[in-house]
Amino acid sequence: MPISLVLFDMDDVLAHYDRSARVRCLASLSGRPFDEVAQTIWGSGLEAKADAGLIDDDSYLRETGKLLGCRVSRDDWLLARRESMSPNFEVLALAETVSRTCRIAVLTNNPRLVTDNIAYLCLPIAELFGRNVFASASFSAAKPSTQTFLKCIDSLGAAPSESLFIDDLEANVAGARKAGLTGHVFTGHKVLAEELRQRGLLNR
Known part of the structure; x- marks a missing residue:
């Protein structure tokens, strides 16, 4: 089937993501050591709950x-x-370039805080993708759950067999393939360009 939708991951694909910069900001705010903040945030399981939509934004901040x-x-x-x-x-x-001949969207493992404020966080993404920037939390499951992919593409009116998903994590791409999408593991823009070109998405 021809590809009619290309779904991009955000962090470490459309945007470079420096987790240490985020930790430094929170360490400065809290007055706690860098390593303690990192362990507290990602070791507690809170981020995973927020990504999966198991906690709302206000509760997440509290x-x-x-x-x-x-x-x-x-x-x-x-x-x-x-x-x-x-x-x-x-x-x-x-x-x-792909958007000239094919629909594009973003699916990121994040709480709605990120997608609701994407213009503030990364304006070029907001300008290119508009409303088609989706947080996993909106679908009550995080990648690589097949539910996340299926609900996302359904909201866009697309079929799995006509959708290409791009992510830097192999587990997430495997989840997309399990849901019936075509998957590409992102390793750099040159390799991605060749993948898109071979699929006729850069030269239609």
Whole structure:
């Protein structure tokens, strides 16, 4: 089947993601050591719950504050997230070219805080993808769950067999393939360009 939808991961695909920059911001806010903040955030399981939509944004911010021993406002959290992101212009350029002949969208493992504020966090992504930036939390499951992919492409009116998913994590690509999508493990924009070209998505 020809590809009619290309679904991109965000972190480490469309945007370079520096988790350490995010940790430094939260460490400065809380006054806690870098390693302790990193362990607290990702070792607690809270991020995974938020990504899977098992906790709403306000509760997520409150729980983050409790773990760090300080108040974490929406603005605090967004600033830390923004500091960790920078556009991957090579991949964005590929996506823009693909968009001329094919639908494009973003599916990222994140709470709605990220997608609801994508223009603040990474304006080039917001400008290119518009409303088609989706958080896994919106689908009550995180990648690589097949539910995440199927609900996302259904909301776009696409079929799995006509959808291509691009992610830097092999497990997520495997989940997409299990859901019936075509998958590509992202290792760099040059390899991705060749994949898209072979599928006729850059030269239709």
